[in-house]
Amino acid sequence: MKSFLTLCILVVSSTLFAQKTSEYIPSSSPFVLGINFSQINAKSNSMDYSKYLKSIVKKNSYSYYRHGSQCEIIDVFEMMNKSNEYGLNVSENIYMYHSSIEDSKGLVYVFKLNDPKLFESKLNLKCTNAFNYQKRTFANGKLFLTHKISIAINGNTGIVFVKDRNYYDNYETETIDDNSIDEDYWSEKKEDNYKNDEALFEELNSGKITDYDAAVEKTLNNSDTSIEFRLRERQNAERLEKITAQFDIIQATIEGYSKPQTDNISTNANFKKVESESHDAFFFINNLSQLNNEFFNPMRGMRTLHYLGGVDNNSMNTPLTNNLSSSYSIDFENGKAVVKSLTTYNKNVYDYFKKIYGVKQNKHLFKYINGENLLGYMSLAVNGLELGKFYEDFYREILNNMSMRKNDMNIIPAMEMLYAFIDKEMLYNTLDGRAILACTGFTDIRLKYTTYDYDDNFERKEITEERIEKQPNMVFAASIGNQENAKKLFDIISKFSVFTKVKDNVIAFYGRRRDKINVYMAIVDDVFIICNDANLVLNNLDGFEKSKQIPKSEQKVMRSHNMAFKIFADKMAAGVQEAYFKGDRNMPEFAEIMAKFGNLEMYDEKPSSNSYSATAILNLKDESSNALYQLLKMMQPNHER
Amino acid sequence: MGCFEAIEEINYTDNDKGEYALTLNASRSKERLKTLSKLDSFMGINLPKNGDISSELYTVSEILKKTDGIKSVYHNTDFDNYIFKLSFKFDSTQALNEALNNIFVGKSKKSEIADLKVFEMKDNLFKRLVSFSDTLPKLNKKQNELLKLINGSTLTSIYRFTKPIKKISHADAKLSKNKLAVMLKQDINQIIKEPSKINNQIQF
Numbered sequence: 016m017k018s019f020l021t022l023c024i025l026v027v028s029s030t031l032f033a034q035k036t037s038e039y040i041p042s043s044s045p046f047v048l049g050i051n052f053s054q055i056n057a058k059s060n061s062m063d064y065s066k067y068l069k070s071i072v073k074k075n076s077y078s079y080y081r082h083g084s085q086c087e088i089i090d091v092f093e094m095m096n097k098s099n100e101y102g103l104n105v106s107e108n109i110y111m112y113h114s115s116i117e118d119s120k121g122l123v124y125v126f127k128l129n130d131p132k133l134f135e136s137k138l139n140l141k142c143t144n145a146f147n148y149q150k151r152t153f154a155n156g157k158l159f160l161t162h163k164i165s166i167a168i169n170g171n172t173g174i175v176f177v178k179d180r181n182y183y184d185n186y187e188t189e190t191i192d193d194n195s196i197d198e199d200y201w202s203e204k205k206e207d208n209y210k211n212d213e214a215l216f217e218e219l220n221s222g223k224i225t226d227y228d229a230a231v232e233k234t235l236n237n238s239d240t241s242i243e244f245r246l247r248e249r250q251n252a253e254r255l256e257k258i259t260a261q262f263d264i265i266q267a268t269i270e271g272y273s274k275p276q277t278d279n280i281s282t283n284a285n286f287k288k289v290e291s292e293s294h295d296a297f298f299f300i301n302n303l304s305q306l307n308n309e310f311f312n313p314m315r316g317m318r319t320l321h322y323l324g325g326v327d328n329n330s331m332n333t334p335l336t337n338n339l340s341s342s343y344s345i346d347f348e349n350g351k352a353v354v355k356s357l358t359t360y361n362k363n364v365y366d367y368f369k370k371i372y373g374v375k376q377n378k379h380l381f382k383y384i385n386g387e388n389l390l391g392y393m394s395l396a397v398n399g400l401e402l403g404k405f406y407e408d409f410y411r412e413i414l415n416n417m418s419m420r421k422n423d424m425n426i427i428p429a430m431e432m433l434y435a436f437i438d439k440e441m442l443y444n445t446l447d448g449r450a451i452l453a454c455t456g457f458t459d460i461r462l463k464y465t466t467y468d469y470d471d472n473f474e475r476k477e478i479t480e481e482r483i484e485k486q487p488n489m490v491f492a493a494s495i496g497n498q499e500n501a502k503k504l505f506d507i508i509s510k511f512s513v514f515t516k517v518k519d520n521v522i523a524f525y526g527r528r529r530d531k532i533n534v535y536m537a538i539v540d541d542v543f544i545i546c547n548d549a550n551l552v553l554n555n556l557d558g559f560e561k562s563k564q565i566p567k568s569e570q571k572v573m574r575s576h577n578m579a580f581k582i583f584a585d586k587m588a589a590g591v592q593e594a595y596f597k598g599d600r601n602m603p604e605f606a607e608i609m610a611k612f613g614n615l616e617m618y619d620e621k622p623s624s625n626s627y628s629a630t631a632i633l634n635l636k637d638e639s640s641n642a643l644y645q646l647l648k649m650m651q652p653n654h655e656r
Numbered sequence: 657m658g659c660f661e662a663i664e665e666i667n668y669t670d671n672d673k674g675e676y677a678l679t680l681n682a683s684r685s686k687e688r689l690k691t692l693s694k695l696d697s698f699m700g701i702n703l704p705k706n707g708d709i710s711s712e713l714y715t716v717s718e719i720l721k722k723t724d725g726i727k728s729v730y731h732n733t734d735f736d737n738y739i740f741k742l743s744f745k746f747d748s749t750q751a752l753n754e755a756l757n758n759i760f761v762g763k764s765k766k767s768e769i770a771d772l773k774v775f776e777m778k779d780n781l782f783k784r785l786v787s788f789s790d791t792l793p794k795l796n797k798k799q800n801e802l803l804k805l806i807n808g809s810t811l812t813s814i815y816r817f818t819k820p821i822k823k824i825s826h827a828d829a830k831l832s833k834n835k836l837a838v839m840l841k842q843d844i845n846q847i848i849k850e851p852s853k854i855n856n857q858i859q860f
Contacts, residue, residue, distance in 0.1 A: 465683040465737050467663065471833035473814050475663070484687065 036107050037290055039125045039172065039272065040280040044112040047280060047299040052098050052105035054295045055643070058347045062647035065096045071111075086142035086161045091124065091175060094137075098126075102133030103173070108290070112280075114176075119268040121178040128171045135168060145255060149262050153270050160262045160269075167273035174273045178265070200246045207239045284625070285340035285359040295643075297344035302336060334363045335412050350613075350638030352646065354631040361625070367408075368622040370401040376573045377449045377494035379542050382558025383551065384490060386565035388456035390590055391582035394573040399448030399496065403439055440497055445504060446543060447496030451573065453565070454587075457485040457594045458548065460532070485594030486532070490546040498541060505538045521552045572618065578629060580617035588612070608649050611636055659685060659808035660738075662844065667816045672748045672777055675728075676755075682738035689738050706735050713740065719762045720744050725751025749777040780860040784813065786851045809844040815858065825857035 040047055048071065055064070072092045098105045104127035114123050128134050138159060142148040151158040156169035167174040215234040224230045280286050280299070289297050338361045346353045360368070376396040384392065414427050462484045468476045495501040505522075508514065514522040520539060526532035535552040537544040546552065551559075558564070572579050588609035613634030620628050635645050660682035668674040682689055692698055693706060704712075713731045720729045725747035732741040746752040757772040776783040820835040829840040838858055847853055 462687065464686065465681060465739060466661065467681070467812075469814075469839065473816070473830075473832045473837040473839045475665070475814070482684065 034172070034275045035281065035290075036110055036125055036127055036172070037281050037286070038275040038279045039174070040110060040112050040123075041114065041276045042278045042280050042282055043301070044114060044280055045301055047110055047112040047286070047301075048296070049108040049110050049290065049294075049299070050095075050296045051108050051293070052095075052103075054293075055347075056105065058295065058641040058643040059647055060641065060644040062644055062651075064643075064647055065092075068092070068096055086144070086147040086163075088138050088140060088142070088148065088159055088161055088164055089166060089175060091164070091177060094175070095124075101137050102128050102130035104129045104171070114268070114272065116268050116271070119178065119264055121176055123272055124173075124175040124177075125272065126173050128168070128173045131168050131171055131173070134173055138166065146258050149259070151262075151266060153266075156270075156273055158266055158269060160265050162261075165265050165269050167269045169273040172273060174269055176265070176269045176272065195250065196246065197249060199249065200242060203239070203242045203245070207242060211235070211238060283340055284338075285342050285357060288359075289342040289344055289357060292344065294344035295346050297342055299342045300340060302339040302341065333412065333416060335361075335367075335409050336416070337361055339364065347641050347643035347646075349641055350635050352633045352635075352642040354633075355628060356630075357626055357628045359626045364405075365622065365624050367401065367405040368627060371397050371405060372577045372622050372627075374398050374449065374577075375575075376451070377447075377541065378570075378574075379540070380449070380451050380492040380494060381565050381570050381573075382561075383492045383542060383544055383555075384451060384453045384565040385455040385488075385548075385551070385559050385563055386569070387563050388586065388590075389565060389569070389583065390454040390456060390487070390587045392451055392453040392565070392569070392573075392580070394451045394576070394579045395449065396573070396577050397448040399443040399446065400439065402448055403443035407434060441500050441504075444496035445500045446493045449494035450491065451493075452489070452491045455488045455490055455548070457590050458488050459483045460486045485590075486547065487590075487594075488546070488548045490544065490548060490551065493543045495538070495541045495543055501538060501543060505536070505543075508536070517552070518556075521556070523552075576618040577621070578617070578619040580615075580631075582615040584609070584612040584614050584634075611645065611649065659806060659810075661810045661812060663812045663814065665814045665816070666752075666775070668777075668818055670818060673746065674752075675743060675745050676752055677741070677743035679742075680740045686736075686738045706733075709733060709740065713742065715762070716742065716759050719758050720755055723751065723755045723758050726755045749775050780819075782815065782817070782858040782860075784815070784854060784856040784858075786854050803845050803848065807845060810841055811844050811847060811854075812839065812841045813854075813856070814839045817858075817860065819860045821858055821860060823857075823859040826855070829856055 037047075037049075069092055072095055094101045094103070095109065098109065103109065107127045109124065109126040111122060111124050114121065135157070140148070140150070140159065142161070147161060149160045151160065153167075153169075156167055159166040163178055165176045165178070167176075211234050214237065215230065218224055218230055218234075280301075281290070283299075283301065286299050289299060338359065341356065341358045344355050344357075346355075374396050376394055411427065411431070414430070419426075460483070461481045463479050463481050466478060466480050468478045470476070505520075509516055509522045514524055514536075517523050517535070518537075521535060521537045523536075524534040526534075533547060533549065535544075535546055535549065537546075537552045537556060539556055544552065564570075569581070572581075591609070613636050615631070615633050617629060617631035619630075633642070635642050637645060660680060661684075663677075663679040663681070665677040665679075666674055667677075692703055695703055697703055710733050713733060717729050717731045720726050727745050727747075729744040730742070732739075734740070744755065746755060752775055753773055756774050760772055773785055776785060814837060816837040818836070821831055821838060824831060824838055826840055828842070829838050831838060838856070840856060842853060
């Protein structure tokens with residue numbers, strides 16, 4: 016009974032207190048990619064996705080490094096692609112993140128192992144040269160160190176660290192002088208020379224020498240050749256010491272990675288949420304960490320800044336960027352692929368977001384969108400003035416906190432001065448931030464082209480003929496905030512010679528005579544329109560009649576979301592097929608793929624006090640099988656499909 | 657991708673001397689070509705930039721200028737209408753063949769290429785021959801799919817002579833009213849699939 020209880024306690028505690036893989040990731044990581052291969056493998060249904068995986072696995076040319084390719088102890092892509100064969104536990108996420116500890120920067124892969132021994136057996140440990148590869152141990156784990164890739168196995172946790180190639184980081188390694196001759200060599204050599212000179216002198220004085228050259232040769236042969244050997248030994252020892260010191264830095268880094276982090280990424284609310292939702296894959300961006308990350312700093316690399324006195328995190332003033340993170344997840348379900356974005360922020364940001372997103376789409380815009388053959392639309396409704404204010408404060412904060420050199424610091428006051436001169440009402444409220452862009456079908460346009468005619472004797476004559484081409488009807492209708500400013504701007508634009516006044520409130524840009532591609536601009540009360548549909552601006556400036564307007568169901572979607580996007584796949588495919596590939600110019604491959612797609616849609620949710628999210632869904636007509644399998648099949652060459 | 661028409665013209669000014677002109681007119685598809693010219697590749701095909709086309713034509717012209725019996729080499733590019741022209745005068749049909757051969761050798765990646773004999777003029781018989789059929793690789797399924805992109809493209813061959821024509825071997829070829837010219841319009845996809853369709857013999 017006692018042993019049974021002990022067993023129960025062990026099982027329960029190992030389950031409850033098992034470390035999650037994400038707890039090994041420091042909270043300061045600027046980005047994290049998580050992939051659940053167990054889900055991906057099941058959903059791909061044995062279809063090969065390796066070429067897509069390859070594009071996300073870092074691939075540095077090993078020849079880029081000083082020490083030869085014989086010490087590439089693991090092929091990271093193969094490890095990810097054949098995770099089961101490497102003993103990885105794919106039921107948990109495999110994570111990839113960037114780490115930068117002092118001079119040791121690179122990509123870290125962290126994963127759980129089902130079989131640590133199998134994983135170790137897959138490592139290429141043929142390299143025995145201690146200059147290129149060193150095996151070490153630490154508390155409970157093993158380390159396999161090379162200059163590029165280093166691996167730690169700590170219990171059932173595996174860490175692969177792919178070090179970035181950086182000139183400064185590798186400078187020391189590359190400048191170790193293998194052939195420097197030290198003081199010991201010279202003093203030993205000097206002593207040896209004295210000894211030989213003395214011997215020769217004594218022999219000469221003895222009067223026994225008959226062949227002088229032979230005597231010199233004999234003396235030289237008595238030189239101590241072990242001096243060179245000892246020099247080489249010392250040179251190698253010195254080089255090994257320096258390389259070992261470099262490996263010590265890598266060891267400190269990777270050993271640190273192979274233990275759960277006290278301040279780990281799981282403490283981030285955004286990460287915690289996206290991790291708990293068990294997505295097929297997700298990408299997390301820690302916005303604040305990026306500000307001081309060299310990859311994302313447009314000013315200078317951090318190493319240079321370090322010496323010039325950059326701004327450190329502790330002195331940052333971050334009322335808006337503090338706790339700001341974003342994540343993007345993807346899930347493949349039966350008949351659809353779903354991409355979600357989630358931005359989390361603090362209460363200061365919410366104060367702005369409440370005002371920015373506290374508006375609804377302008378109803379007046381709907382009447383200018385012909386819904387009879389609507390192929391797709393994008394609707395955006397934000398408060399432009401408030402958005403302008405937010406971005407001003409947001410980017411000022413980012414710039415203020417960004418490490419930069421002394422001269423670059425003038426950028427901020429220069430921008431502030433420029434911004435002070437700008438008429439915000441004109442910039443942000445002429446068009447108030449609410450707009451719809453729609454494709455309302457295809458229309459015929461006549462295009463001229465050159466061809467040839469032949470007379471009875473086949474003499475060639477150049478002629479111009481016309482053909483009908485389909486062109487998508489595009490309409491951009493934007494809500495006007497300040498009508499007086501809008502009218503003023505419209506009147507100024509009308510004066511440009513490229514425009515022709517069609518009506519008081521309509522101007523046109525006529526493409527070249529042969530091309531017949533015309534763009535119209537119109538202004539009606541609180542709506543500004545840009546389109547290529549002459550019928551709209553010439554005959555329907557009061558709006559299309561209600562029965563022709565964008566359907567009520569779509570109007571409702573646009574009114575209830577600040578951002579909404581939809582492509583009606585069937586209509587779009589039919590339209591494109593009819594416009595570009597009809598008759599004998601049919602493209603079966605194109606048609607075949609298009610026929611499998613359902614609608615593509617995207618919409619956001621009203622911002623909550625700490626987060627704002629949006630969801631995009633790619634629907635497929637076949638709802639019986641997984642979207643990943645279907646998409647991979649579509650991406651295959653036609654003959655393999 | 658769009659269709660184009662290629663026009664190959666030979667004007668004989670005496671029994672063996674004349675002028676050759678090749679016109680490639682893609683004006684009908686110019687809008688699509690303008691759009692495509694902004695891309696690097698389309699459906700796996702690397703698309704040439706305008707500069708690449710000009711450079712190729714220039715190279716061909718230079719090859720022609722160095723060929724014996726070839727003179728008055730002229731080329732023109734019109735990227736507004738996508739019309740490209742190349743013409744030159746030849747002293748003999750043999751020189752014309754050598755000119756075409758030099759272009760083929762100059763532009764081919766193969767180190768050794770058998771002499772091309774595209775045209776023949778002998779004993780009151782003019783022949784348009786296919787001498788490149790063996791150099792055309794068999795099209796795979798993917799290449800066959802790509803051929804659909806140029807559906808509707810044509811090659812028009814017009815040969816004008818100084819003496820009246822008695823007989824034409826190609827059933828689709830037409831004889832001019834004055835009996836001094838022959839015109840043959842063919843689908844380029846068909847020629848690619850079956851190069852022998854280009855063969856034609858004209859007897860005087």
